[in-house]
Amino acid sequence: MKSSGKIYSPHNGALFAALLLALSFANATWAGDWNLKDKDGAHYTLSGLRGKWVLVNFWAPWCPSCIQEIPEFNTLQHQHKDVQVIGVAVMYDSRKEVLDKVAKHAISFPTVFGNEDTAGDFGGLSGMPTSFLYAPSGKLIGHHQGPLTQNEIEQIIEQKPQAAALFTR
Amino acid sequence: MAKNNLAFSIGLIVLLPLTAMNDARACAACGDTLSKDWGSQGISTHPGFSADLSYTYINQSQPRYGSGTASPALLNSLNGAGQEIEDYTTTRTTAAAFNYTSETWGVNTLLPFLQRTHGTYGNPGYPTTATYSSSSDSGIGDISIIGRYTGFSADKSAGIIAGLKLPTGSTNANFNAGAAVGTPLDRSLQIGTGSTDLILGGFFTGTISEYGWFAQGTVQHAVATKSIAGVNYRPGDAYALNTGIRYAKFGAQFTPMLQLNYIHRAPDDIGGTPLDGGTLLYLAPGASIRLGGGTSVYSFIQLPVYQYVNGLQLSPRYTFTFGIKHSFE
Numbered sequence: 001m002k003s004s005g006k007i008y009s010p011h012n013g014a015l016f017a018a019l020l021l022a023l024s025f026a027n028a029t030w031a032g033d034w035n036l037k038d039k040d041g042a043h044y045t046l047s048g049l050r051g052k053w054v055l056v057n058f059w060a061p062w063c064p065s066c067i068q069e070i071p072e073f074n075t076l077q078h079q080h081k082d083v084q085v086i087g088v089a090v091m092y093d094s095r096k097e098v099l100d101k102v103a104k105h106a107i108s109f110p111t112v113f114g115n116e117d118t119a120g121d122f123g124g125l126s127g128m129p130t131s132f133l134y135a136p137s138g139k140l141i142g143h144h145q146g147p148l149t150q151n152e153i154e155q156i157i158e159q160k161p162q163a164a165a166l167f168t169r
Numbered sequence: 170m171a172k173n174n175l176a177f178s179i180g181l182i183v184l185l186p187l188t189a190m191n192d193a194r195a196c197a198a199c200g201d202t203l204s205k206d207w208g209s210q211g212i213s214t215h216p217g218f219s220a221d222l223s224y225t226y227i228n229q230s231q232p233r234y235g236s237g238t239a240s241p242a243l244l245n246s247l248n249g250a251g252q253e254i255e256d257y258t259t260t261r262t263t264a265a266a267f268n269y270t271s272e273t274w275g276v277n278t279l280l281p282f283l284q285r286t287h288g289t290y291g292n293p294g295y296p297t298t299a300t301y302s303s304s305s306d307s308g309i310g311d312i313s314i315i316g317r318y319t320g321f322s323a324d325k326s327a328g329i330i331a332g333l334k335l336p337t338g339s340t341n342a343n344f345n346a347g348a349a350v351g352t353p354l355d356r357s358l359q360i361g362t363g364s365t366d367l368i369l370g371g372f373f374t375g376t377i378s379e380y381g382w383f384a385q386g387t388v389q390h391a392v393a394t395k396s397i398a399g400v401n402y403r404p405g406d407a408y409a410l411n412t413g414i415r416y417a418k419f420g421a422q423f424t425p426m427l428q429l430n431y432i433h434r435a436p437d438d439i440g441g442t443p444l445d446g447g448t449l450l451y452l453a454p455g456a457s458i459r460l461g462g463g464t465s466v467y468s469f470i471q472l473p474v475y476q477y478v479n480g481l482q483l484s485p486r487y488t489f490t491f492g493i494k495h496s497f498e
């Protein structure tokens with residue numbers, strides 16, 4: 001009699017799980033690619049930036065080391081047409097706080113309002129700032145935790161051996 | 170990465186399946202008290218919309234009396250004294266939650282769909298099937314709308330919660346098999362409670378090294394109730410405390426979590442008679458996995474570590490929840 005009152009299959013949970021998994025894969029980005037929307041609404045994807053070196057820099061308004069490297073990236077972006085720098089602001093208290101930093105430091109490269117999900121698309125962060133560098137082929141060169149200089153990035157681009165250890169996979 | 174309030178916060182709790190019945194009863198406080206919505210507040214989340222679809226399974230099949238398991242001898246004795254003995258109550262809740270977060274406030278709307286089956290031995294008859302009755306019912310449950318405010322400090326590490334649970338679930342189901350077929354199911358076993366409940370609470374969040382923590386308290390009180398056939402039903406006030414910890418690497422793709430969920434539910438009032446109520450403590454290990462593009466899946470199991478119920482009630486050996494969440498830009 002216990003079972004006679006049950007109108008639901010014991011497989012309901014499994015069906016629901018399958019539905020969730022299907023939805024999950026439908027929503028997930030393909031491994032290795034990402035889609036970043038900057039503060040002005042422009043979208044940047046790794047695949048769409050093929051042919052350029054791409055530096056994705058995670059920074060926070062309260063992080064002195066992050067602020068320190070902004071002029072370096074501004075100059076890098078200005079002097080190298082084959083490089084695309086994208087700044088992803090995270091752990092901020094308000095968007096205004098980010099926009100104030102953008103204005104104060106005249107950030108000339110795209111700025112993204114990021115969050116944990118954004119960081120998750122890059123595998124997560126262990127410290128600030130953290131930068132991810134991609135070759136023109138789209139291949140991930142590696143990530144670097146801590147501030148970077150324009151010169152260091154240029155050495156990587158020029159494939160100088162002494163710079164190879166800056167970015168780790 | 171030394172900033173406080175990295176990523177850990179919570180929003181809603183209090184999805185209390187009201188699954189009691191006269192005499193022997195399914196424990197109304199034994200339901201899903203998880204905090205699922207830890208991404209909806211704090212600096213880890215940028216403003217915008219998110220949606221969450223979850224499934225929770227609760228099988229209340231363990232007869233308990235006070236703080237212990239009710240023995241067959243006790244059940245026979247209670248049945249002999251005129252008490253009905255409940256057999257099981259299984260509740261499957263599929264819930265859609267829609268969340269909007271601004272920089273200092275947010276609102277969450279929860280739309281549950283409940284599927285509930287129930288079986289009980291009438292009096293006398295336990296444990297034979299001569300007086301056994303069962304029911305099955307499903308439908309939209311009680312919708313809740315809850316707001317939160319986190320603008321007290323720049324790091325948004327504390328907030329308040331206020332909201333309403335609305336009487337949108339049906340209250341007119343009958344037993345549909347067995348000896349009691351056609352008679353109304355008890356109010357506490359209906360899909361909806363018929364009551365409008367006020368929910369108030371607050372929360373704190375923070376980090377310790379690479380671990381995030383939260384603590385949240387809520388009170389749920391029925392401010393308007395519904396009488397059927399002249400009998401009023403008022404769910405007992407519920408006091409819930411949830412605390413938890415999770416690995417807090419920013420943007421980690423796999424995040425293990427552990428919660429401790431406490432709930433004290435005052436007795437329901439059924440036509441002036443106090444019934445049910447109890448105090449429960451659950452340990453809830455779980456995990457969430459980021460799939461990319463703002464989508465994550467999560468799962469929890471709640472394991473009772475302490476249970477005290479008023480009188481004879483059915484409680485679950487565990488509850489199970491899994492879901493998927495997507496944040497929109």
